[in-house]
Amino acid sequence: MIRALVIFLSLWGTLLNADEPLRFALAAPDGWGGETITLPPGFAPDMSLKGVEHIRFAPGMMNPRSDSFFSYAFAFEVQLRPALTELVVKEEFLKYYRGLCKAVLNGRLPDLDPSRFSLDLTRVEPTASTDSVEAKPLNATQYSGVLDWIEPFATRTPQKLYLEIHTWSKKDHNYIFACVSPHAGESHIWNQLRAIRSGYLTD
Numbered sequence: 001m002i003r004a005l006v007i008f009l010s011l012w013g014t015l016l017n018a019d020e021p022l023r024f025a026l027a028a029p030d031g032w033g034g035e036t037i038t039l040p041p042g043f044a045p046d047m048s049l050k051g052v053e054h055i056r057f058a059p060g061m062m063n064p065r066s067d068s069f070f071s072y073a074f075a076f077e078v079q080l081r082p083a084l085t086e087l088v089v090k091e092e093f094l095k096y097y098r099g100l101c102k103a104v105l106n107g108r109l110p111d112l113d114p115s116r117f118s119l120d121l122t123r124v125e126p127t128a129s130t131d132s133v134e135a136k137p138l139n140a141t142q143y144s145g146v147l148d149w150i151e152p153f154a155t156r157t158p159q160k161l162y163l164e165i166h167t168w169s170k171k172d173h174n175y176i177f178a179c180v181s182p183h184a185g186e187s188h189i190w191n192q193l194r195a196i197r198s199g200y201l202t203d
Contacts, residue, residue: 025054026075027199029192033057039078044099049092051078051173056196058189064154070161071181071189073196078174084167089143089176090121093163097149104152117149121165137175137201140168151182160184166197177201 024034034056040047055074060066082088098114105112124142145163150156164179177200179193 024056026056026073026196028056028073028196031059033059033061039076041096041099043103044095046099047092047095048082048088049076049078049176051076053077058192062154067183067187068189068192069154069182070151070159071183071193073177073179073193075178075200076174076176078176080169080172080174084141084169084174084176086121086123086143089165089167090119093145093147093178094119097147101150101152105150105156109150109156112150114149117147119145119147121145137166137168137170140166140201142166164190164194164197166201 025036026034028034034054036052036054039049039051039053041053053074053076055072058066058068058071060068061070061072063069094117097119098117101117102112102114121143122145124144126142143163143165145165147161147163149159149161151159159182161180161182162184166175166177168175177197179190179197181187181189181193183189
């Protein structure tokens with residue numbers, strides 16, 4: 001499992017053309033991998049967001065039998081333009097995942113059509129209960145999402161990724177924080193993902 005994660009991180013970093021030294025800007029439990037890379041990444045040069053991405057990967061990231069398979073958290077720290085409207089978030093995420101899948105598979109699935117990937121976003125209104133247990137910027141906009149795509153690293157099969165997304169602005173930057181997992185509902189992995197998010201948002 002560790003060797004698979006090392007290979008994965010190496011491949012991801014190569015695809016992203018990261019030119020910054022590796023550092024973990026997000027606090028995470030022991031055993032979680034990580035990376036900081038430049039946006040837009042090399043596999044999705046058509047993205048409009050410019051800045052950096054901080055990523056933390058669960059220990060089971062590359063193990064399809066793990067209850068933390070393909071589960072990770074990431075933060076985009078980007079310029080103020082474009083504004084983070086719902087449409088921009090949706091389009092930028094689709095560019096990211098379509099480009100990632102195409103680059104990783106590199107022609108191994110000749111019938112692959114990334115344009116068929118879809119992302120459904122739903123704006124989530126904050127409630128008193130969520131506000132009381134999780135620190136967040138006062139101006140954060142929250143979304144839940146479901147991405148339908150082809151997981152290219154381990155299974156090369158259709159996968160639903162569930163996302164919890166927060167966007168906000170602070171001083172001279174826009175921010176997007178996303179928790180991602182194919183495990184729906186209240187799987188324990190979400191407790192860890194949300195803890196990473198909470199730690200980031202309270203800095």
